[in-house]
Amino acid sequence: xRILMVIHGFPPxxxxxxxxxxxxxxxxxxxxNEVYVFTRIENPYEDSYTYYDxxxxxxxxxRVNKPQRDYTLTDKYLDPKIDAVFEAFLEEIDPDVVxxxxxxxLSTNLPEIARKKGCSVIYTLHDFWLKCYxxxxxxxxxxxxxxxxxxxxLDCVKRTFKDKWDIEDVKxxxxxxxxxxxxxxxxxSPSHFLLDFYKNNGVDDKKLVFSKYGFNKSIILPKKKxxxxxxxxxxxxxxxxxxxxxxxxxxxxxxxxxxSELHIFGSVGGQKVFLEKYVDKxxxxxxxxxxxxxxxxxxxxxxxxxPSIWYENSPLVIQEAFMASIPVITSDxxxxxxxxxxxxxxxxxxxxxxxxxxxxxxxxxxEPTILNGLNVSSTKVxxxxxxxxxxxxxxxxxx
Numbered sequence: 001x002r003i004l005m006v007i008h009g010f011p012p013x014x015x016x017x018x019x020x021x022x023x024x025x026x027x028x029x030x031x032x033n034e035v036y037v038f039t040r041i042e043n044p045y046e047d048s049y050t051y052y053d054x055x056x057x058x059x060x061x062x063r064v065n066k067p068q069r070d071y072t073l074t075d076k077y078l079d080p081k082i083d084a085v086f087e088a089f090l091e092e093i094d095p096d097v098v099x100x101x102x103x104x105x106l107s108t109n110l111p112e113i114a115r116k117k118g119c120s121v122i123y124t125l126h127d128f129w130l131k132c133y134x135x136x137x138x139x140x141x142x143x144x145x146x147x148x149x150x151x152x153x154l155d156c157v158k159r160t161f162k163d164k165w166d167i168e169d170v171k172x173x174x175x176x177x178x179x180x181x182x183x184x185x186x187x188x189s190p191s192h193f194l195l196d197f198y199k200n201n202g203v204d205d206k207k208l209v210f211s212k213y214g215f216n217k218s219i220i221l222p223k224k225k226x227x228x229x230x231x232x233x234x235x236x237x238x239x240x241x242x243x244x245x246x247x248x249x250x251x252x253x254x255x256x257x258x259x260s261e262l263h264i265f266g267s268v269g270g271q272k273v274f275l276e277k278y279v280d281k282x283x284x285x286x287x288x289x290x291x292x293x294x295x296x297x298x299x300x301x302x303x304x305x306x307p308s309i310w311y312e313n314s315p316l317v318i319q320e321a322f323m324a325s326i327p328v329i330t331s332d333x334x335x336x337x338x339x340x341x342x343x344x345x346x347x348x349x350x351x352x353x354x355x356x357x358x359x360x361x362x363x364x365x366x367e368p369t370i371l372n373g374l375n376v377s378s379t380k381v382x383x384x385x386x387x388x389x390x391x392x393x394x395x396x397x398x399x
Contacts, residue, residue: 001395002034004093004119006086006110007101010039010061012290016240017316018126020291022101024216026059028388036093037061038086040105042069049081062089066105072163073173076133079107086110090117097122097395100184104129108176111183120398122391124188124211127313130177131201134160136310138244144310148201150174178202185398188391190314191335209394213314214387220295220323222378225302227368233260235329235361236301238317241266241275246307246331246352251278253307253358260365265289265297298324302371303364306330309352314339323378327371329360345376 007022008014022037029035037059044067051064064085086106090098090113098114099122111121129135131148133156139145140159145152154170181187181203188211189195199205227233235254241247241264254262255278267288268275275285289297304321306312311334318328318339328346330336340346349356364370 001097001392002093002095003029003036003395004090004095004098004114005035005037005101006098006103006106007037007039008103008105010037010063011056013041015288015291018101018124021126021213021316022124023059024384025214025388025391027057027216028214028384029392030058033392035059036089036095038064038089040064040066040082042067049085051085069105071161073133073157073161073165073169077103077108077173077176080109082107083109083113087113087117090114090119095119096399099124099391099395102126102129103180104135108180111180115183120395121184122186122188122394122398123184125190125194125198125313128194128197128311130181131198133157133173136244137197138310142243142309148174181207186394188394191338193311193334193338194313211387211390211394212382213316213319214382214384215316215319215323216384217323217378217381219292220298220320222323222325223299224325224376225371227302227371229367229369231368233365233368234263234300234302235260236263236265236297236304237306238265238297238301238304238320239306239315241268241271244308244310246309247275248278249309249352249354249357250305250307251275251283252354253361254283255279256358257282257361257365260361263300294320295324298326301326303346303361304328305357305361306336307349307357308336310334312336319381322376323381325376325378327374327376329357339380343374345374345380 005026009019011023026035041063043065046065051062053062098119101124114121127135128137137145150167150170154167157165186209187207188209190213195208195210262283264285268285272285304326306315306318308331314335321328328340330340331351332348333351337348340348342348347360349360
């Protein structure tokens with residue numbers, strides 16, 4: 001079977017959750033299929049919409065240059081020049097299936113183009129982007145959105161874009177996104193929460209399939225530890241260091257601890273000077289890392305903290321921690337709460353509540369032995385082999 005994966009970013013240039021997952025799935029699929037990847041890069045030194053092909057770890061990848069990000073609302077979802085490059089690539093490789101991971105920074109016309117070429121179209125949902133142009137269902141003031149509607153979306157549009165947009169523009173955008181979904185054969189959701197969101201917002205449940213993320217379980221080894229009363233705890237954060245990830249809440253909560261350490265694994269850049277004011281001791285900004293190095297990163301963490309203030313979908317870092325036998329403290333909403341069982345393999349806390357998070361971290365600092373009673377197991381985590389086998393069955397169903 002000839003498969004074309006479409007994703008808005010791809011390793012080694014982009015190493016967030018959806019990109020890493022897509023890479024791992026491609027690697028497994030390529031064992032008995034012909035796999036191509038269509039993605040973008042941001043190279044300010046080359047002309048926009050130029051592209052190059054490369055063999056990346058055995059995968060045939062076409063990278064299209066799109067360095068600009070000064071978007072209007074329409075630019076967020078339409079790009080005729082991307083459409084043209086994509087259509088030419090389809091003509092060249094003639095795939096059986098187009099499997100989309102994300103269309104942000106690309107173009108929402110790609111599913112229709114693929115269908116017109118006779119391809120089946122699968123879409124893995126990583127967030128709310130097909131119903132929320134911000135992707136995270138969170139407002140510019142970092143408050144959770146009650147749900148997509150003409151009025152709610154217009155409110156965000158007015159706060160985000162300098163150009164003047166009105167309710168009719170929003171209606172056109174929302175109608176277009178519904179039309180995009182109609183061009184997709186199946187939408188795969190890694191969490192029940194995300195699946196229910198799309199179902200409750202008008203997507204035919206016959207199109208929705210629950211399918212957990214698969215992981216390369218060979219690259220992360222279990223690190224079961226035994227803690228004593230005087231053990232020093234190393235808390236860890238892994239991922240993008242941005243406000244919606246709850247980094248401020250984490251730093252404020254940790255700042256009131258005495259003996260523990262906090263390791264931030266993620267690119268901080270010039271924001272470090274702002275973040276340091278929330279905590280003045282025992283914090284280490286360890287920088288970003290390649291996912292291939294994740295086993296070494298996890299060796300430095302006793303407890304992972306995932307304090308996001310948006311719903312998240314099915315954070316890879318939680319499941320990667322479980323593979324390493326590391327418990328997780330996380331917010332009690334969305335796909336995060338779906339993964340962590342409070343008091344069993346970690347702890348959940350009231351989203352955005354600094355004091356609630358501090359209370360859990362302080363208890364662990366004061367009584368490290370409570371970690372010995374948790375049952376953190378990698379058996380909850382799906383293998384990439386199982387994932388790929390399931391996805392291939394879906395491909396065959398829609399062909």
